[in-house]
Amino acid sequence: MADPPVPALRAIAAGLEGGTLTCVGLVEGLLDRIAALEPEVRAWAFLDPAIALDAARRIDRDGPRGPLAGVPVGVKDIIDTADMPTGYGSPLYAGHRPPRDASCVALLRRMGGLVLGKTVTTEFAYFGPGPTRNPHDPARTPGGSSSGSAAAVAAGMVPVAFGTQTAASISRPASYCGVVGYKPSFGLLDRTGVRPFADSLDTLGALARTVDDAAWFCFALAGRPAPDLSADPGAVAIGLCRTHEWDQAAPESRAALETAAARLSALGATVREVSLPAPFRNLWRDQKRIMAVEGARACAAEMNAAPDRLSAPLRELIALGEATTPDELDQALDRAARARAAFPAVMDGLDALICPAAMGEAPEGIAATGNPIFSRVWTLLGVPSLAVPGCAGPNGMPVGVQVVGRYRDDARTLAVAALLEGALSEG
Amino acid sequence: MADPPVPALRAIAAGLEGGTLTCVGLVEGLLDRIAALEPEVRAWAFLDPAIALDAARRIDRDGPRGPLAGVPVGVKDIIDTADMPTGYGSPLYAGHRPPRDASCVALLRRMGGLVLGKTVTTEFAYFGPGPTRNPHDPARTPGGSSSGSAAAVAAGMVPVAFGTQTAASISRPASYCGVVGYKPSFGLLDRTGVRPFADSLDTLGALARTVDDAAWFCFALAGRPAPDLSADPGAVAIGLCRTHEWDQAAPESRAALETAAARLSALGATVREVSLPAPFRNLWRDQKRIMAVEGARACAAEMNAAPDRLSAPLRELIALGEATTPDELDQALDRAARARAAFPAVMDGLDALICPAAMGEAPEGIAATGNPIFSRVWTLLGVPSLAVPGCAGPNGMPVGVQVVGRYRDDARTLAVAALLEGALSEG
Numbered sequence: 001m002a003d004p005p006v007p008a009l010r011a012i013a014a015g016l017e018g019g020t021l022t023c024v025g026l027v028e029g030l031l032d033r034i035a036a037l038e039p040e041v042r043a044w045a046f047l048d049p050a051i052a053l054d055a056a057r058r059i060d061r062d063g064p065r066g067p068l069a070g071v072p073v074g075v076k077d078i079i080d081t082a083d084m085p086t087g088y089g090s091p092l093y094a095g096h097r098p099p100r101d102a103s104c105v106a107l108l109r110r111m112g113g114l115v116l117g118k119t120v121t122t123e124f125a126y127f128g129p130g131p132t133r134n135p136h137d138p139a140r141t142p143g144g145s146s147s148g149s150a151a152a153v154a155a156g157m158v159p160v161a162f163g164t165q166t167a168a169s170i171s172r173p174a175s176y177c178g179v180v181g182y183k184p185s186f187g188l189l190d191r192t193g194v195r196p197f198a199d200s201l202d203t204l205g206a207l208a209r210t211v212d213d214a215a216w217f218c219f220a221l222a223g224r225p226a227p228d229l230s231a232d233p234g235a236v237a238i239g240l241c242r243t244h245e246w247d248q249a250a251p252e253s254r255a256a257l258e259t260a261a262a263r264l265s266a267l268g269a270t271v272r273e274v275s276l277p278a279p280f281r282n283l284w285r286d287q288k289r290i291m292a293v294e295g296a297r298a299c300a301a302e303m304n305a306a307p308d309r310l311s312a313p314l315r316e317l318i319a320l321g322e323a324t325t326p327d328e329l330d331q332a333l334d335r336a337a338r339a340r341a342a343f344p345a346v347m348d349g350l351d352a353l354i355c356p357a358a359m360g361e362a363p364e365g366i367a368a369t370g371n372p373i374f375s376r377v378w379t380l381l382g383v384p385s386l387a388v389p390g391c392a393g394p395n396g397m398p399v400g401v402q403v404v405g406r407y408r409d410d411a412r413t414l415a416v417a418a419l420l421e422g423a424l425s426e427g
Numbered sequence: 428m429a430d431p432p433v434p435a436l437r438a439i440a441a442g443l444e445g446g447t448l449t450c451v452g453l454v455e456g457l458l459d460r461i462a463a464l465e466p467e468v469r470a471w472a473f474l475d476p477a478i479a480l481d482a483a484r485r486i487d488r489d490g491p492r493g494p495l496a497g498v499p500v501g502v503k504d505i506i507d508t509a510d511m512p513t514g515y516g517s518p519l520y521a522g523h524r525p526p527r528d529a530s531c532v533a534l535l536r537r538m539g540g541l542v543l544g545k546t547v548t549t550e551f552a553y554f555g556p557g558p559t560r561n562p563h564d565p566a567r568t569p570g571g572s573s574s575g576s577a578a579a580v581a582a583g584m585v586p587v588a589f590g591t592q593t594a595a596s597i598s599r600p601a602s603y604c605g606v607v608g609y610k611p612s613f614g615l616l617d618r619t620g621v622r623p624f625a626d627s628l629d630t631l632g633a634l635a636r637t638v639d640d641a642a643w644f645c646f647a648l649a650g651r652p653a654p655d656l657s658a659d660p661g662a663v664a665i666g667l668c669r670t671h672e673w674d675q676a677a678p679e680s681r682a683a684l685e686t687a688a689a690r691l692s693a694l695g696a697t698v699r700e701v702s703l704p705a706p707f708r709n710l711w712r713d714q715k716r717i718m719a720v721e722g723a724r725a726c727a728a729e730m731n732a733a734p735d736r737l738s739a740p741l742r743e744l745i746a747l748g749e750a751t752t753p754d755e756l757d758q759a760l761d762r763a764a765r766a767r768a769a770f771p772a773v774m775d776g777l778d779a780l781i782c783p784a785a786m787g788e789a790p791e792g793i794a795a796t797g798n799p800i801f802s803r804v805w806t807l808l809g810v811p812s813l814a815v816p817g818c819a820g821p822n823g824m825p826v827g828v829q830v831v832g833r834y835r836d837d838a839r840t841l842a843v844a845a846l847l848e849g850a851l852s853e854g
Binding site for chain 2: 082084093096099100101103105106107109110143159185187190191192193196199200222223225250293294297300301302303304305322326330333
């Protein structure tokens, strides 16, 4: 893929303001690229050029307004839009028209942005894959569940897209597609109008081309000024965290983490190894258990109405959830609470952790979206995490590195991610 | 009001099983009572006798199945139902038809229960009142936001009803209407298909005639066996907690709390005074601040589309939320986190706290639903709480007492509430 002509979000607002850019021109460029690449990538669940251009024309006519002025956004199709169908990745909702925008879409529009189209999601943002292919190799999965959002951003079809994460649905596709995936602290972004899957885990975030774009986008939607991402590397302390699942990391993910540590060290940052204490061992199983119980409940109406129209993987998870005893659930919740309480001590003296973003390169085939093992724990903790691109695997596919911070310490976590992004891009 | 012929939930299942009761007979009795009282009480946002009787006939035909077999339920109209309109208490959603049941409704049906109808909610479960009147005195408010649920249960129109609480929306109407209001621990019941107002606070629960009914109902929906509510009073330790808002309690609420303490002591329970530590002072303001910020986001689409069709109180709250700076929000969230962390020490050696359930009797008039001050803190903490009826004020109106327990210690909290219920009913 040639490097696509997608400006940074800050540059869009500035370009509209300065008259060097029109929103219609920007959107037309993106639509051209989509027309060329979409037949292969299939990132979009719904895209009507007329609706997108109408919105762009209104922005050009009224003048740029708000921090996201003129920013075209891909909206994961698990998120309600009033002017475009919202199918939740399920045949049960084909053509569904919600009465209102989700709050994140409403706030996006209020801040001057526009919805370019709806991006493909797996079924209810669980594992059942859509038709999307990895823009770096159409024989491989883009990852999921934010499949279309990651692929569209990677293909230069759109500068930024909404994603959601319940296990690894932002970080994994970001790593596979070579883009930034930002899962904010639980609660930073409002979820009204985002189809629930597991209420205590579902987190709204973004896929973007740069850490700065992801930060600018999510902080604007959270009503916060853009964070200062500059950091004096000599004052930064990083924990190199191989996690309890290190034996499942492919060589390329191990190498990416070592490269990240070496580059950060070379910049002057302090990097020291960190072991996660006992409450973190097998914690990914508790995440899966809680997700199964909550997922079984969230899909109760669909299970009543049309169980045969749910995918086999989803029915398996629901069966696991329904078979979970209250004691098993309570123990999982207890261990999760203990791990959350133990995490500040893990982070003592550190600005962020670095760890694998995924097992390795995107696997071949699109019948599955890969393994979420390296993000389950961070989602369960509710802490901010980013997948940062810049490494590659044996097949030339992208491999990300994950940056994890303290709960509600998103600004610092983003600053470390930006530092890493720069360090990896100099390779 | 004559004592209505509403059986206990356990008795419904047993009666169907034993052939002493039919679901159609039960529902017909409730519909008769509704026909007689509804013109004055106006508890129902939607009720179609044909739909309710159809569901009852199916249950009688198929035989009782599940722990909620044959139980007719009032569903607060903030909760989606596929076969009945769901208006969220807002003219913007008049006649709205969601595509699916909320998960709690789907689980209710799966467990053998039926939806009798939709009960009146305030606008989006905030303060804008509906037409419902207090069954004990039609010149007074039933409280809100679960106005219709509390009034319908109090009037003997239905044995149990869903409520939701973001500030005091279960406890206050329960206290005003003389019924049990149970707000479970945050997360016990799934919220999929419940219209969000403040994501970190919204809690699904129940209004019922007895603590046992409320426990039976909510635990069944949570996939848990009914808790053992028997308690040896001599082994129970209660904290008498006047709260930092004691000066706002009317004489009847103060008297109710003293009565509760005296009765529990007389039964042999240990009752000792408990002061909430410093992090709890003015914590209700943080709850309000967080609710305003989250409420402003949750209503972003409606504010974009039709701000003039939102009530004045809602627009005021949204304005407060939008005017809140990130620092103000962060400080409120920090104080909330500190209070949650401090609460286990408050509960040390205690099974539950007792405290006021509301300022006093239901105020006169239905243009407002009363003050939520005595429940804001407990909702913010996410801990289980119940309003238990049994006392009365100077105008003969019901006055409840609130029982509060540890987070996720619902069974013990319910057992204390049942003990108090018995103690107050012996007066």
